[in-house]
Amino acid sequence: MTEIAIPAGSPFGTDNLPYGVFSTPGTEPRVGVRVADSVVDLAVVLGDAVFARPTLNAFMAQGYDRWVEVRRRITEVVTGVLPDEAVHAVGDVTLHLPVDIADYVDFYASEHHATNLGRLFRPDSAPLMPNWKHLPVGYHGRAGSVVVSGTDIVRPCGQRKAPGDPAPVFGPSTRLDIEAELGFLVGTGSPLGSSLTADDFGRHVFGAVVVNDWSARDIQAWEYVPLGPNLGKSFATSISPWVVPLLALEGARVPTPEQDPAPLPYLAETRPWGLDVDLAVEWNGEVVTRPPYRSMYWSPAQMLAHLTINGAPARTGDLFASGTVSGPDKDQRGAFIELTWGGREPVTVAGEPRTFLLDGDEVAISATAPGAGGGRIGFGEVRGRILPATQAHR
Ligand SMILES: O=C(O)/C=C/C(=O)CC(=O)CC(=O)O
Numbered sequence: 001m002t003e004i005a006i007p008a009g010s011p012f013g014t015d016n017l018p019y020g021v022f023s024t025p026g027t028e029p030r031v032g033v034r035v036a037d038s039v040v041d042l043a044v045v046l047g048d049a050v051f052a053r054p055t056l057n058a059f060m061a062q063g064y065d066r067w068v069e070v071r072r073r074i075t076e077v078v079t080g081v082l083p084d085e086a087v088h089a090v091g092d093v094t095l096h097l098p099v100d101i102a103d104y105v106d107f108y109a110s111e112h113h114a115t116n117l118g119r120l121f122r123p124d125s126a127p128l129m130p131n132w133k134h135l136p137v138g139y140h141g142r143a144g145s146v147v148v149s150g151t152d153i154v155r156p157c158g159q160r161k162a163p164g165d166p167a168p169v170f171g172p173s174t175r176l177d178i179e180a181e182l183g184f185l186v187g188t189g190s191p192l193g194s195s196l197t198a199d200d201f202g203r204h205v206f207g208a209v210v211v212n213d214w215s216a217r218d219i220q221a222w223e224y225v226p227l228g229p230n231l232g233k234s235f236a237t238s239i240s241p242w243v244v245p246l247l248a249l250e251g252a253r254v255p256t257p258e259q260d261p262a263p264l265p266y267l268a269e270t271r272p273w274g275l276d277v278d279l280a281v282e283w284n285g286e287v288v289t290r291p292p293y294r295s296m297y298w299s300p301a302q303m304l305a306h307l308t309i310n311g312a313p314a315r316t317g318d319l320f321a322s323g324t325v326s327g328p329d330k331d332q333r334g335a336f337i338e339l340t341w342g343g344r345e346p347v348t349v350a351g352e353p354r355t356f357l358l359d360g361d362e363v364a365i366s367a368t369a370p371g372a373g374g375g376r377i378g379f380g381e382v383r384g385r386i387l388p389a390t391q392a393h394r
């Protein structure tokens with residue numbers, strides 16, 4: 001029998017309890033919960049087959065009341081004595097994509113990021129488009145290329161054409177970038193022809209992850225007019241393996257920045273879902289920027305209301321991401337295109353001047369938030385390494 005020692009100040013104490021999908025050598029992936037540096041096998045300790053599955057979807061679909069009940073049971077169980085076979089050191093397990101992703105939508109909710117990208121992509125127009133303060137702007141991403149942290153990212157190839165070039169050329173992206181974001185996973189959705197309100201967010205969204213929405217800026221800049229990003233984004237989106245329950249983020253709730261003009265009534269929230277989450281981006285082991293989520297203009301609850309207001313269904317496993325998190329300061333920018341101002345102002349990484357990603361580079365984005373217990377809870381990290389292009393011969 002085993003008792004899990006939770007060190008004071010652990011980001012994975014009982015006020016967090018994030019869910020993931022893990023396996024040990026020779027066993028099938030199943031649902032676990034992280035406690036300190038251990039992973040607890042929920043199928044074993046709760047004796048419920050819903051946790052013996054290779055994704056969280058079936059549990060997520062059971063709904064809010066069940067999430068509350070299971071969290072209460074887990075809190076009791078993990079502070080007691082557990083069978084040895086239910087407890088694994090986090091270093092001994094393989095972590096898998098925790099959710100079968102249904103649809104993936106990415107928003108653009110940071111005013112600082114949208115203003116910076118507007119200046120970089122459209123230097124001759126106003127940085128924010130006229131719609132930006134009236135609705136959370138977003139685009140449909142590609143669910144099939146959402147991957148778990150630790151998955152290597154092959155440098156994408158594609159078309160690009162710089163403004164002065166006579167014709168487009170094909171080849172490996174030379175402006176490969178990151179986007180530091182939070183992502184929200186729908187637990188229980190809404191049928192086609194109906195919609196959810198912003199105040200439904202707390203009961204319909206199961207949890208949150210850290211997202212790296214890898215972006216090939218040269219492919220994107222040429223392809224995106226007028227329908228928005230496509231192949232410049234769809235080659236890979238990485239998420240952290242631990243899904244932090246929304247129930248653990250109550251202590252992180254803060255007001256959103258003032259919204260002026262007031263949004264239309266369907267985007268109103270009784271108590272806004274701003275979140276006091278601090279992100280940190282490590283590039284080859286050095287922290288280069290610390291984006292603050294509390295500075296995001298649109299809340300994730302407003303994103304959910306917007307996603308469904310036309311009657312589009314929300315489904316279990318839908319992932320919607322916030323868009324790049326950038327704060328007002330230079331060292332708070334969540335994408336390298338902003339941090340290096342289009343590649344014109346390199347940053348120093350391990351003594352070298354750097355702009356966009358080189359083959360072999362590794363990026364890890366982590367996040368923490370105030371927990372209910374007075375300390376901080378951790379999201380863990382989303383990590384990925386760039387491999388050389390493989391389609392360049394075509
Ligand atoms: O403004 C543009 O043309 C492009 C914007 C982005 O690339 C941002 C995006 O994908 C959404 C986000 O992460 O904020």
Ligand SMILES: [Ca+2]
Nearest residue numbers: 106179213323
């Ligand atoms: Ca993005």
Ligand SMILES: [Mg+2]
Nearest residue numbers: 213233236237
């Ligand atoms: Mg992507």
